[in-house]
Amino acid sequence: MSTQGEIVVGLDIGTTRVCAVVAEVDSRDGITILGVGMVPCRGLRKGIVANIDWTVRSIREAIDSAQTMAGVEIRTIYAGIGGSHVRSSGSDGVAAIAGGEVTRGDVDRVLEGARAIPVDADRQILHVLPREYTVDSQDGIRDPVGMAGVRLGVKVNLVTAATSCVQNVIRCAERCGLTVADVVLQPLASAEAVLSDDEKEIGVAVVDIGGGTTDILLYVDGGIAHTSVIPVGGNNITSDIAAGLRTPMAEADRLKRLSGCALGRLVADDEEIEVPGVGGHAPRKTARRVLSDIIEPRVEEIFAVVRKRIEDTGLLEQLSAGVVLTGGAVLLQGMPEFAEEILGMPVRVGMPTGIKGITQLVHGPEYATGVGLVKYGAQVVCGDPTRTPGVASVPPPRPRAGSPAEAAEQSKSSGFWDWVKAAF
Ligand SMILES: Nc1ncnc2c1ncn2[C@@H]1O[C@H](COP(=O)(O)OP(=O)(O)OP(=O)(O)O)[C@@H](O)[C@H]1O
Numbered sequence: 001m002s003t004q005g006e007i008v009v010g011l012d013i014g015t016t017r018v019c020a021v022v023a024e025v026d027s028r029d030g031i032t033i034l035g036v037g038m039v040p041c042r043g044l045r046k047g048i049v050a051n052i053d054w055t056v057r058s059i060r061e062a063i064d065s066a067q068t069m070a071g072v073e074i075r076t077i078y079a080g081i082g083g084s085h086v087r088s089s090g091s092d093g094v095a096a097i098a099g100g101e102v103t104r105g106d107v108d109r110v111l112e113g114a115r116a117i118p119v120d121a122d123r124q125i126l127h128v129l130p131r132e133y134t135v136d137s138q139d140g141i142r143d144p145v146g147m148a149g150v151r152l153g154v155k156v157n158l159v160t161a162a163t164s165c166v167q168n169v170i171r172c173a174e175r176c177g178l179t180v181a182d183v184v185l186q187p188l189a190s191a192e193a194v195l196s197d198d199e200k201e202i203g204v205a206v207v208d209i210g211g212g213t214t215d216i217l218l219y220v221d222g223g224i225a226h227t228s229v230i231p232v233g234g235n236n237i238t239s240d241i242a243a244g245l246r247t248p249m250a251e252a253d254r255l256k257r258l259s260g261c262a263l264g265r266l267v268a269d270d271e272e273i274e275v276p277g278v279g280g281h282a283p284r285k286t287a288r289r290v291l292s293d294i295i296e297p298r299v300e301e302i303f304a305v306v307r308k309r310i311e312d313t314g315l316l317e318q319l320s321a322g323v324v325l326t327g328g329a330v331l332l333q334g335m336p337e338f339a340e341e342i343l344g345m346p347v348r349v350g351m352p353t354g355i356k357g358i359t360q361l362v363h364g365p366e367y368a369t370g371v372g373l374v375k376y377g378a379q380v381v382c383g384d385p386t387r388t389p390g391v392a393s394v395p396p397p398r399p400r401a402g403s404p405a406e407a408a409e410q411s412k413s414s415g416f417w418d419w420v421k422a423a424f
């Protein structure tokens, strides 16, 4: 298949499955989804690679099926990373404005200053996420380039991760013959896929409930104000069902998906389910209400911890757009309703938006991270200065002739970046 633009691939390595999303990024058509590969993965524990061989096998299968569907060869990927080792903290930086007007170079210098804080020897900085800039005494500035002044300041959110966990992700991808263009925080990618600019502006929380972890990311005044990871997810619900109904894990997962409900009161009293037995025991019938009675306390616990985390940041009142749920576990019936009750905010389920092509392949909250990684990669190849590749220490793919990236190189001041912002 011949392509005009840049091929960008997001590789979401999750606790339960690996998902590869292939897209073509083009200045005229934006992001066109070409193919997806989703295969189960048993190589991770709570978002962290615990078995390299199993993870490599799943990545290989996911990449193979994505490239067969897309009809392109995959060489470079943007990988997601999650897990409780990820931490975020505030920092700031100050720089003199050399020529009386803020340039991109001044912004780079002030961001460099903000990241110059001591980090533990076994950790590395994943992202430096600007919250707001100040020029002299004026604060709350989103993009200071072109403004007049003598002193530029920035407040950032620094995201750090355990170096070994980052390196293991890179190692797994490299063992599959892939080059890692960058490693991106998973909830940052999910937010990229599902949030509108309006939501970011008035304040919003993204809560991604996967198999092993629940990730939180808060946007306030258009900038990322907080991110954290809770080591509980959909697999805990499955374990509760397996133990409560004395059924194998695979059957518990199937029952959860087909008949599970987060809110017991949404289930009619006379509904019945069939529960397969373990160790040769015959299947038996039980009320569906019993299943939801097992699920409900675990879901309540997850949302109660989410609420506590948000309250602890002191930003709860600033989340006027409420909460957007992503991740496979939010497909459970009754999740948004229950979340709304416990969090006391408007809640919606986030589907990937701003994409073209075979969008039905990625239509679901479980694809948010994979699509978000593609969107992040699209911003890098299109020259977004805030999306400079970091941890992987590998240069992004060379722009092809006539590609958006090459156009960005050639026309840094020609309004090209305005197109990128409008397109994504
Ligand atoms: N239809 C469904 N109903 C209920 N739960 C579901 C459904 N589909 C998937 N899940 C659950 O969602 C979880 C997987 O979600 P997801 O694919 O987002 O996780 P992951 O990315 O592999 O994990 P993590 O992000 O925690 O590393 C599993 O616990 C799975 O049982």
Ligand SMILES: [Mg+2]
Pocket (backbone or CB within 6 Å): 014, 015, 186, 210, 211, 327, 369
């Ligand atoms: Mg995930």
